[in-house]
Amino acid sequence: MKLAKAYEPNEYEPNIYALWEKSGAFKPSGKGEPFSTVMPPPNANGNLHIGHALDMGLKDIMVRYKRMQGFDSIYIPGADHAGFETWVVYEKELSKKGQSRFDFSREQLYNQVWDFVDQQRGNMELQLRAIGVSADWEKLVFTLDEKVIKTVNSTFKKLWDEGLIYRGERIVNYSTKFQTSYADIEVDHKVEKGTLWHIAYPLIDKVGEIVIATTRPETLFGDTAVAVNPNDERYKDLIGSHVMLPLTDREIPIIADDYVDATFGTGAVKITPAHDPNDFEVGKRHDLERIQVIDFDGTMMNVPDEFKGLDAETARKRTLAALQAQELIRKEEEIEHTVGYDYKSGLPIQPLIKDQWFLKMEPLAKRALEALEKGEITFYPASRQQILKQYLRNIRDWNLSRQIPWGIPIPAFQNVADEADWIFDDRVDQETIEIDGKTYKREEDTFDTWFSSGQWPFITTEALDGGDLSRFYPTSLMETGTDLLDRWIARMIMLGLYVTDQVPFKDVYLHGMVLDEHSQKMSKSRGNVINPMDSIAAYGSDALRLGLIASRSPGQNQAFGPDRIVAGRNFCNKLWNIARFIENKLGDNFQPNEPKAKSLADHWIIGELKTAKETIERTLDDYRFAEASDAMYHAIWDSVADWYIEASKDQDNPDLLAWVIDTSLKLAHPFAPFVTETIWQTLQWHDSLLITETWPEILPFNDISAAEFGELQKLVNEARFVITSLPGNEKYSLLYEDDSLIEDNKDLIKRLAKLKDVSILSQPKGLRLATSGRDAWLDVSAETLAEHQINLEERLAATHKDIQALEGRLSNENYVKKAPIALVEETKKQLDEKKAVVLRLQHELEVLS
RNA sequence: GGGCGCUUAGCUCAGUUGGCUAGAGCAUCUCGUUUACACCGAGAGGGUCGGGGGUUCGAAUCCCUCAGCGCCCACCA
Numbered sequence: 072m073k074l075a076k077a078y079e080p081n082e083y084e085p086n087i088y089a090l091w092e093k094s095g096a097f098k099p100s101g102k103g104e105p106f107s108t109v110m111p112p113p114n115a116n117g118n119l120h121i122g123h124a125l126d127m128g129l130k131d132i133m134v135r136y137k138r139m140q141g142f143d144s145i146y147i148p149g150a151d152h153a154g155f156e157t158w159v160v161y162e163k164e165l166s167k168k169g170q171s172r173f174d175f176s177r178e179q180l181y182n183q184v185w186d187f188v189d190q191q192r193g194n195m196e197l198q199l200r201a202i203g204v205s206a207d208w209e210k211l212v213f214t215l216d217e218k219v220i221k222t223v224n225s226t227f228k229k230l231w232d233e234g235l236i237y238r239g240e241r242i243v244n245y246s247t248k249f250q251t252s253y254a255d256i257e258v259d260h261k262v263e264k265g266t267l268w269h270i271a272y273p274l275i276d277k278v279g280e281i282v283i284a285t286t287r288p289e290t291l292f293g294d295t296a297v298a299v300n301p302n303d304e305r306y307k308d309l310i311g312s313h314v315m316l317p318l319t320d321r322e323i324p325i326i327a328d329d330y331v332d333a334t335f336g337t338g339a340v341k342i343t344p345a346h347d348p349n350d351f352e353v354g355k356r357h358d359l360e361r362i363q364v365i366d367f368d369g370t371m372m373n374v375p376d377e378f379k380g381l382d383a384e385t386a387r388k389r390t391l392a393a394l395q396a397q398e399l400i401r402k403e404e405e406i407e408h409t410v411g412y413d414y415k416s417g418l419p420i421q422p423l424i425k426d427q428w429f430l431k432m433e434p435l436a437k438r439a440l441e442a443l444e445k446g447e448i449t450f451y452p453a454s455r456q457q458i459l460k461q462y463l464r465n466i467r468d469w470n471l472s473r474q475i476p477w478g479i480p481i482p483a484f485q486n487v488a489d490e491a492d493w494i495f496d497d498r499v500d501q502e503t504i505e506i507d508g509k510t511y512k513r514e515e516d517t518f519d520t521w522f523s524s525g526q527w528p529f530i531t532t533e534a535l536d537g538g539d540l541s542r543f544y545p546t547s548l549m550e551t552g553t554d555l556l557d558r559w560i561a562r563m564i565m566l567g568l569y570v571t572d573q574v575p576f577k578d579v580y581l582h583g584m585v586l587d588e589h590s591q592k593m594s595k596s597r598g599n600v601i602n603p604m605d606s607i608a609a610y611g612s613d614a615l616r617l618g619l620i621a622s623r624s625p626g627q628n629q630a631f632g633p634d635r636i637v638a639g640r641n642f643c644n645k646l647w648n649i650a651r652f653i654e655n656k657l658g659d660n661f662q663p664n665e666p667k668a669k670s671l672a673d674h675w676i677i678g679e680l681k682t683a684k685e686t687i688e689r690t691l692d693d694y695r696f697a698e699a700s701d702a703m704y705h706a707i708w709d710s711v712a713d714w715y716i717e718a719s720k721d722q723d724n725p726d727l728l729a730w731v732i733d734t735s736l737k738l739a740h741p742f743a744p745f746v747t748e749t750i751w752q753t754l755q756w757h758d759s760l761l762i763t764e765t766w767p768e769i770l771p772f773n774d775i776s777a778a779e780f781g782e783l784q785k786l787v788n789e790a791r792f793v794i795t796s797l798p799g800n801e802k803y804s805l806l807y808e809d810d811s812l813i814e815d816n817k818d819l820i821k822r823l824a825k826l827k828d829v830s831i832l833s834q835p836k837g838l839r840l841a842t843s844g845r846d847a848w849l850d851v852s853a854e855t856l857a858e859h860q861i862n863l864e865e866r867l868a869a870t871h872k873d874i875q876a877l878e879g880r881l882s883n884e885n886y887v888k889k890a891p892i893a894l895v896e897e898t899k900k901q902l903d904e905k906k907a908v909v910l911r912l913q914h915e916l917e918v919l920s
Numbered sequence: 921g922g923g924c925g926c927u928u929a930g931c932u933c934a935g936u937u938g939g940c941u942a943g944a945g946c947a948u949c950u951c952g953u954u955u956a957c958a959c960c961g962a963g964a965g966g967g968u969c970g971g972g973g974g975u976u977c978g979a980a981u982c983c984c985u986c987a988g989c990g991c992c993c994a995c996c997a
Contacts, residue, residue, distance in 0.1 A: 074956095076956090076957080077957080078957095078959085260993085260994080267997080283997085286997065287997085298997095330997095331996095332997085335996065335997070336996095336997065340996095340997050341997080342997095343997095347995080347997075348995050349995055349996075350997085352995090408997085409994080409996095411995095452925095454924060454925075455924085457923075457924070458923070458924060458992070458993080461922085461992095461993070462992090465993075465994080553992095554992095556992090557992090588931085588932070589931095589932090610959095618945090621933085621934090621944080621945065622933045622944065622945070623933080623934085624934070626924095626925080627925080627926085627933090628925095628990085629932080629933070630931090630932050630933075632931095632932075634931095634945065634947090635932085635945065635946080637946085637959075638944095638945050638946075640959060641959045641960090642959090643959085644957065645956090645957065645960090648956040648957035648960090649956065649957085650956085651956045651957075652957085655956070656956090693936080695936085697933090698935085701934080701944065704944090705944090712956085712957085713961085716956070720954095792962095792963070792964090794963090795950075795951065795963045795964080796963085796964090800951065800952080822954080825952090825954075825962080873941080880977085880978085884977080885976090885977035885978090886977040886978070887977080888977075889976090889978090890939070890978075894939060894940080897939095898940080901940075
């Protein structure tokens, strides 16, 4: 088969992927040590972004590498219903149609979203194929699959039975925009400048007032006390007396509580148990009433008529105006404080009281910490483990319930006759159930998405049922973005240990964010988003993968631009053209025999590929993707293409040439799967798939012959350097004196250094190639030589400097005594070489003068 | 307030037990169409590795310190 002049990835990629998939290459072999990784299920609500391409690409490199190395390997794909995230997307769709969630029943909504997601999922899976993930599609798990729900429910029941689940009224982070509560880690905390208003509350029992300080005056209507520190001398006498709550006719007490910091503000705090977590706790201690004044939709309630229905921000302005009118504002102070924002809408989060399901985290976190202390999981980069530990040490209970219909229903029912009586039952398709003559009503909330995602490794590997994938649990590698350390990694470790008594994975690799080429975050609003599908269409899937992993280190955010993709594309084309040359050279009917090194170049290239192979193994085993890819890239481009292919034009060893292309393709395959497989399929001596080929074996070679080729390279390099530094574009001949290495490789040297000729002579003549250490000259004319004198002097000076440095090192007694012997020997050898160069240069200068 | 990270060539970044002349991609300059490739080849220039100090025979790499930048966590109203 004749290959086109340039590699056109789009012509081949879809067919190659179909070939792999059809052949069953993605399935585990069932032989060898297991290697497994699970896909962080992409949200089934839209398109993949560039981060996915990196995420999926890194894992795919490992899976392909391990597969070729003979591991029983699997990459388990997934799709996430992404409860809240999808819900937000779907609500937008609804509002486009002029509809809202309130127009439908829970079942209707669930079904509508299901259809929406089903459609999106197909699209997403196509995109994953375009990225080239070698995932076992038959094992795909969707987070709303029957088996997922079953496992999630049984985990919930276990937690419930063991007293780790509780339901209660708590202050929760509430999004008034999306009308659901959030987990603590879903709140964006921002430090901002704000105003601390000092407001006078008139005393009732006594003459005077007490001044409280607050940043949220609009919640004043929900105040049920004023608190001071019990040891605060200023207010000691006032404890137990009452104040009149401004703008109302309500009397509230002044109480003492240690929570109050006497040094902050005025030392007196308004207590609003329904709208502040601290006040909530104070309220519990003092048995205070909770008055909700901000409704779940974010508008004011239980307030005087003129404030009713206002949004919180407007209510704040009006409240301040009303207080101003009554001359109750004593002071305005600028302060820095943190404000919680809805990570999705950007609006402030309202702390509101709601009955919610909570998971006690402390016992789970404790086990996770123990496992981390024991080193049961290795982190890349290691520093992230510290951050995780810190998170686990300060963990708070997890609010599991979300007030959205899209998700796994919480399997709980409430006795209609007894509000406090909740039971576990998974018959969530029924609104009410009867048990022992009692009627129970279904919980309407769904689980936080991360509750199911947190069980992902043992769900996808069917570890609990002993399914045929259970040999892959615990999984080998968990690879995801640094941003998911707490919300996903931590929870998988905790729930994994809780449910399976094992850590869910051995290694965790975290990648940083893909930023745009100016290190700015990619975002639609900035318009700097690189769409992976567009890149693939323009440059090919391999180019994108190569570009993404180049120069990237774990946990580090890194800029990424078209330059890197282009470089990847160019590499693929280089590989393509190496193949074109070789196929052309070998002919259509070639069938290789046992490859064997014959020429110096043969020995040398085997050595180069050996080094590359070992470097790739060493780095990849340590997840140093960029270094591995770099080693592969330069072995193929610099060694195979620039030297070996050139050398092959003057020699004939087809068996070895075939071995070189085969080995190159194998080494490159994890990094550039499509182009390597495409080429493999065109090589007529293969009837296999590269994807399931074995990792290359290196042929025996002779070190000395390889080193001799290195000598030739040195000579060629010097000739090239000297020729380009000479004026004009003349061609020169190389003359040599009794040198069998040159004699035997005349044609090669002539070709590589672009010489007119290479010939033996009896008398030295022209310009000597001094640094290569051989008896070789270029036939440079006397006039040119005179001009060249300066060049020689410069080189002599530079060499002298090198000698000085080397001698300095060797004259240091401690260096000779303490440095490794090999290093000292190397230094000595270098010194000798440099000295020889000086002699030759000096000789040249003498001849010239 | 705690924790983590970054500062290396014009740009974006690698550099893992401290050891040859500190690397890559892109960009720049010179030359070149020799049939694998101009998505190319040959060559070159460009860095006091943020500043200062220390440990060491030897530091981009380890320690201290200063400066600048970024991220995460934290209920002080």
